[in-house]
Amino acid sequence: xxxxxxxxxxxxxxxxxxxxxxxxxxxxxxxxxxxxxxxxxxxxxxxxxxxxxxxxxxxxxxxxxxxxxxxxxxxxxxxxxxxxxxxxxxxxxxxxxxxxxxxxxxxxxxxxxxxxxxxxxxxxxxxxxxxxxxxxxxxxxxxxxxxxxxxxxxxxxxxxxxxxxxxxxxxxxxxxxxxxxxxxxxxxxxxxxxxxxxxxxxxxxxxxxxxxxxxxxxxxxxxxxxxxxxxxxxxxxxxxxxxxxxxxxxxxxxxxxxxxxxxxxxxxxxxxxxxxxxxxxxxxxxxxxxxxxxxxxxxxxxxxxxxxxxxxxxxxxxxxxxxxxxxxxxxxxxxxxxxxxxxxxxxxxxxxxxxxxxxxxxxxxxxxxxxxxxxxxxxxxxxxxxxxxxxxxxxxxxxxxxxxxxxxxxxxxxxxxxxxxxxxxxxxxxxxxxxxxxxxxxxxxxxxxxxxxxxxxxxxxxxxxxxxxxxxxxxxxxxxxxxxxxxxxxxxxxxxxxxxxxxxxxxxxxxxxxxxxxxxxxxxxxxxxxxxxxxxxxxxxxxxxxxxxxxxxxxxxxxxxxxxxxxxxxxxxxxxxxxxxxxxxxxxxxxxxxxxxxxxxxxxxxxxxxxxxxxxxxxxxxxxxxxxxxxxxxxxxxxxxxxxxxxxxxxxxxxxxxxxxxxxxxxxxxxxxxxxxxxxxxxxxxxxxxxxxxxxxxxxxxxxxxxxxxxxxxxxxxxxxxxx
Numbered sequence: 001x002x003x004x005x006x007x008x009x010x011x012x013x014x015x016x017x018x019x020x021x022x023x024x025x026x027x028x029x030x031x032x033x034x035x036x037x038x039x040x041x042x043x044x045x046x047x048x049x050x051x052x053x054x055x056x057x058x059x060x061x062x063x064x065x066x067x068x069x070x071x072x073x074x075x076x077x078x079x080x081x082x083x084x085x086x087x088x089x090x091x092x093x094x095x096x097x098x099x100x101x102x103x104x105x106x107x108x109x110x111x112x113x114x115x116x117x118x119x120x121x122x123x124x125x126x127x128x129x130x131x132x133x134x135x136x137x138x139x140x141x142x143x144x145x146x147x148x149x150x151x152x153x154x155x156x157x158x159x160x161x162x163x164x165x166x167x168x169x170x171x172x173x174x175x176x177x178x179x180x181x182x183x184x185x186x187x188x189x190x191x192x193x194x195x196x197x198x199x200x201x202x203x204x205x206x207x208x209x210x211x212x213x214x215x216x217x218x219x220x221x222x223x224x225x226x227x228x229x230x231x232x233x234x235x236x237x238x239x240x241x242x243x244x245x246x247x248x249x250x251x252x253x254x255x256x257x258x259x260x261x262x263x264x265x266x267x268x269x270x271x272x273x274x275x276x277x278x279x280x281x282x283x284x285x286x287x288x289x290x291x292x293x294x295x296x297x298x299x300x301x302x303x304x305x306x307x308x309x310x311x312x313x314x315x316x317x318x319x320x321x322x323x324x325x326x327x328x329x330x331x332x333x334x335x336x337x338x339x340x341x342x343x344x345x346x347x348x349x350x351x352x353x354x355x356x357x358x359x360x361x362x363x364x365x366x367x368x369x370x371x372x373x374x375x376x377x378x379x380x381x382x383x384x385x386x387x388x389x390x391x392x393x394x395x396x397x398x399x400x401x402x403x404x405x406x407x408x409x410x411x412x413x414x415x416x417x418x419x420x421x422x423x424x425x426x427x428x429x430x431x432x433x434x435x436x437x438x439x440x441x442x443x444x445x446x447x448x449x450x451x452x453x454x455x456x457x458x459x460x461x462x463x464x465x466x467x468x469x470x471x472x473x474x475x476x477x478x479x480x481x482x483x484x485x486x487x488x489x490x491x492x493x494x495x496x497x498x499x500x501x502x503x504x505x506x507x508x509x510x511x512x513x514x515x516x517x518x519x520x521x522x523x524x525x526x527x528x529x530x531x532x533x534x535x536x537x538x539x540x541x542x543x544x545x546x547x548x549x550x551x552x553x554x555x556x557x558x559x560x561x562x563x564x565x566x567x568x569x570x571x572x573x574x575x576x577x578x579x580x581x582x583x584x585x586x587x588x589x590x591x592x593x594x595x596x597x598x599x600x601x602x603x604x605x606x607x608x609x610x611x612x613x614x615x616x617x618x619x620x621x622x623x624x625x626x627x628x629x630x631x632x633x634x635x636x637x638x639x640x641x642x643x644x645x646x647x648x649x650x651x652x653x654x655x656x657x658x659x660x661x662x663x664x665x666x667x668x669x670x671x672x673x674x675x676x677x678x679x680x681x682x683x684x685x686x687x688x689x690x691x692x693x694x695x696x697x698x699x700x701x702x703x704x705x706x707x708x709x710x711x712x713x714x715x716x717x718x719x720x721x722x723x724x
Contacts, residue, residue, distance in 0.1 A: 039119030044128040047071065049566045050112055057563030069112040070094075076105035076126045084123055092117060162525060164278025164481035168193065168316040169261055170307040171474070172300060173254030173323070174293055176285035177440035180255060182265035182274075182461040183283060191262065193314050195285040196306060198299045250291040252443025256466055257322045258283050259438025261474035262481070265461045274436045274463050277478025277521070278485075284314050289323065291444065297325060301339045308346050317484045319343055320477040321352045321379075322470030324371025330411040330421050331603075337376035344378040345598050345610075347536065349484075349492040351477040352376075353469035354383040354426040355403035358513075365400070367512055368408040370425045375407035377579045377603050380480070380496050381425045384432030384472040385506065385518055394567055396506060398513045399433050402426075402469055405512040406580075423579040423603070424511060428499055430479075430519040432472030439464040479521045486525055489533040494596045498527045500575040501589060502560075505640040511582075517572040517640055523562045527589060530555035539597050547622035548592045557590055572644045574628055578620075579603035584647035585654075587624030594620045626652035 040048060049055045050062060050071055058064045061072040077085055086096050086106060092114035097107050104125075110118060119127055176183070178192035185191050249255045259265070262283055263276040288303040289295040300323070307316050321340070331337040340350045355371035374381035384402040388395050405425035410418040436454060439446065439462040446453045452464045480495055490498070502524045503517030531550050538544035551557070560571040574584040577595055579602070595602045599610050607614040628647050646652070 039116045039121075039124075042119045042124060042126055043115065044126070046566075047073065047115060047127055051115055055563070055566040063109075068093075070109045071112055071115065072097075072107065072109050073115075073127050074105060074107045075110075075118065075124060076128075077123050078104065078125050079123060080104050081123075082106060085118070085121060088118060088121060094118075162278075162482040162485050164262060164281025164478065164485055166282070166315060167278065167318065167481040167484050168282045168284055168311075168314040169258075169278070169318045169320060169477055169481055170284040170286055170303075170314075170316045171254055171258045171261070171320050172286045172288045172303040172307070173249075173257050173320075174251040174289040174291070175249035175254045175287040175440075176258050176283065177249045177255045177438070177443075178285070179248075180259075180263075180438050180440070180461055182259055182263040182438045182463075184264070185280060191281070192258075192283045192285060194310070195287070196303075197287040198302050198306070199287055199290050199295065249287075249440035250444060251289065251293045252440040252445040252464070253289065253293050253322070253470070254285065254287070255440035255443070256437045256464060257320060257470060257474045258285070259463075260435060260471055261320060261478040263438045265438060265463060274438075276437065277475055278481035281478070281481040281485075282314060284310070284316060293444075295323070297336055300336060304339045304343055308343050308348065311346065311348060317348060317488075318477050318480045319348055319350045320474050321350065321373065322468075322473045324353055324355045324374060328409060329372075330409040330419075331373075331376045331407070331423070332411060332421075334372050334375070334409060336373040340373045340376050341378050341601065344492045347491065347598050349480050349495050350379040351473050351480060352379045352381050353473040354381050356384075356401045356468050356470075358398075358402045358404050359400050363400075365404070367404040368406060369403040370405055370407050371403060372409070374403075375409050375421065375423065375425060377423055378492065378601065379427075380476055380492075380499065381427045381515070382432075382469060382473045382476045383426035383429040383513070383515060384467070384469045385429045385514075386433040387431045389434060393504060393518065393564060393569060394507075396431075396518055398429055398506060398509045399467070401467075402429065402432070402472075402513070405515070421579070424515070424576045424582070426515040427496060427576060428476065428503055428515045428517065428519055429506070429513075430472040430475040432469055432475070433467045434465055435467065435471045436463050436465045437471075438462070476519060479519060479524065482521060483524055483528045487528040487531055487533050489535045489537065490528060490531070491536055491539065491596050491598045493598065493600075494531075494535065497575045497577075497588065497593075497596070498524050501573055502527055502571045504569045505572050505644050507641070508639065510637045510639050511643065512637065514640055516575060520562060520564070520569055520571065522564060523558075523560075523569070523571055526558045526562075530558060531589070535592070535596070536598075539599075544592050546592055546594045546619040549590065550592050551590055557586055570644075572640060574643055574647055577602070582628030582643060583621070583625050584628050584652055585624055585626035587622055591622040591624065593622060593625070594618060621655050623655070625655045627655055628652050 040051070043051065046055065050069075055062060056064060063070045063072075075085060075089070082104070089096050089106070089108050089110060092110060094108050094110035094114065097109070115127070118124060175197065176192055176195065178190050178195065181188075183190055183192050259274070260276050262278050262281045263274065264279045265274045284307070286303040286306055288299045300321070304319065307319050310316060319340075325336065329337075340352070343350050350373075352374040353371075354374050355369055357369035357371070358365060360366050370381060373379060383404075384399040385396050386399045387393075388397075403426070405423070407421045407423040407425050410420045413419050439453065441462055445466075446464060452466060454463045454465065476499070479499065483490060483495055483498060499519065500516035502520045503515075504520050505517045506514045530552055532538075532552050535544065535550060560573055562569045562571075573586075574582055575588060577583050577593075594600060597609070600614070601608040601611075602620065607618060607620065609618075626647055628643055
């Protein structure tokens with residue numbers, strides 16, 4: 001029996017009590033306890049970081065580019081008599097802006113060098129930054145660098161900066177609860193612009209066929225294809241599909257995923273912010289998973305078709321696929337891979353979860369577990385990082401459950417031997433552990449696992465917590481929307497290159513674990529805004545050639561590091577290309593590279609344009625690009641920081657125009673790994689549910705070398721429920 005909202009809230013409260021979560025006490029302190037001779041204890045942590053030189057980049061309350069650095073602070077005093085502190089601020093070269101009625105204090109701009117001097121005054125109780133921006137940033141925005149790209153307008157109480165405005169994100173999942181007000185815009189209007197239910201449509205079509213041909217199974221001699229494709233004609237009119245909106249999101253996965261990419265919301269007793277990455281983008285819901293979170297490959301392909309055919313109507317520039325299957329097939333023949341490649345060739349950036357199979361039931365790390373269609377070279381395949389719920393990034397690590405590369409799809413050659421794809425994957429990692437996002441009311445996930453729900457959230461915008469690569473994928477989808485808003489002329493391959501080039505290397509992580517590194521949205525946006533905005537048009541018109549400048553007039557490449565949450569984030573400055581090549585050098589993005597063409601498929605030594613072999617004189621790479629295919633030993637386990645340092649120290653090979661690279665980083669028929677490292681040749685799809693550290697509720701087993709699984713055409717949402 002389905003529980004009521006009150007019952008679920010009571011259950012969650014009991015769980016919280018049982019887990020003995022302790023909230024620090026908030027007892028009042030007398031004046032003597034808050035006085036400090038140094039003044040440091042009176043400064044909030046961000047101000048302490050400024051004094052210590054740990055925050056050096058301008059934001060809404062810190063101005064680093066003035067003659068001397070200033071901060072905008074709220075100075076609270078013990079007394080309502082403010083004359084002394086006001087005079088002291090002026091004497092220190094500061095500016096007092098406002099005094100208040102409800103509190104004792106003023107807000108002011110104060111030179112950083114004089115902060116401690118003001119804090120040491122006996123009449124000063126506490127000093128904090130003007131938190132207008134920080135209080136509207138979610139932890140997800142801060143951790144990814146999205147928060148550093150926009151500020152809050154005090155007059156409109158809305159974001160200023162890239163927020164995904166005008167960009168459509170198609171979420172192919174279990175549906176979306178459009179009524180969750182976290183999907184509203186600033187005017188209270190839902191940003192869920194369309195919903196279609198492929199699963200229910202199939203039920204209706206089956207019912208129609210049964211009513212017409214109930215005595216003729218399996219309907220021999222009849223063709224029903226037009227029942228579906230007639231409804232999604234090239235004219236962009238889909239009357240049948242648009243009628244299937246009633247179910248919303250019974251399972252709860254799609255609503256959560258959409259919220260990570262594009263939700264807005266606060267919840268809980270501490271008014272925590274759960275805003276997604278692109279909180280003003282438009283959302284299109286394409287239901288391809290049933291009410292249990294399971295779907296067939298054919299349904300997903302139909303959903304991709306629908307998104308392609310409606311891309312102009314809703315400006316669908318991004319498709320999010322937080323799901324995966326294990327076919328064992330090469331990307332060349334895998335039907336889902338072919339489908340996503342078509343979407344990419346039409347200019348849609350496809351973001352896919354890598355899978356949650358990075359370790360087996362014995363807790364051992366397993367490589368070669370990327371699921372389909374994440375094994376396709378044209379999509380952005382996203383692994384999961386653990387932020388440990390902190391804003392800083394130096395402690396971030398790749399989660400143990402995140403699927404590792406390389407891809408292990410294969411085909412049989414003329415001799416009957418397996419030929420593995422061995423492509424570099426994942427492409428990038430993003431936060432995906434214990435993330436909070438929008439909840440579909442009364443969904444099956446919360447019904448089964450009440451602890452997922454945030455008990456005291458806004459009932460009109462309920463939220464829940466989950467982990468998994470299906471959580472990480474929409475983080476990147478939101479980032480893509482921001483890039484395309486900033487520069488609508490980017491192609492899918494160029495978007496991927498920008499994200500990879502600006503990514504941060506995770507300490508101790510190799511390329512098969514982290515891909516090109518940890519998502520850095522701020523750096524990616526800074527790259528996108530200096531590039532030409534007509535690249536897509538120029539490619540379509542044939543007016544751009546390999547080696548031509550991609551920089552906008554008067555622009556140059558930005559410096560290759562960012563300051564995020566008080567920490568310096570250095571870019572990896574390398575990308576994956578051609579399936580298994582590592583490329584670096586500033587020419588990668590200052591000059592046009594042929595593989596940025598969405599119609600081109602370059603993998604190893606094979607180059608196709610519009611599905612046809614490219615001319616032998618095709619120039620793939622411009623002068624100045626550096627090859628990173630120097631990785632010689634333990635290829636799949638080479639640390640990202642090793643690649644970064646070796647490329648930047650000149651150990652790469654400078655390429656000339658038209659050079660066709662050799663086989664690349666991976667071996668032809670295997671992967672060089674260290675002793676004792678497990679390599680999977682197949683992935684058994686399980687329930688994907690993790691309740692506690694290392695406890696997997698699974699129907700299947702993760703097999704290692706020598707074992708493969710039979711694919712039944714079933715896909716599952718890639719989500720863990722608790723994480724690590």
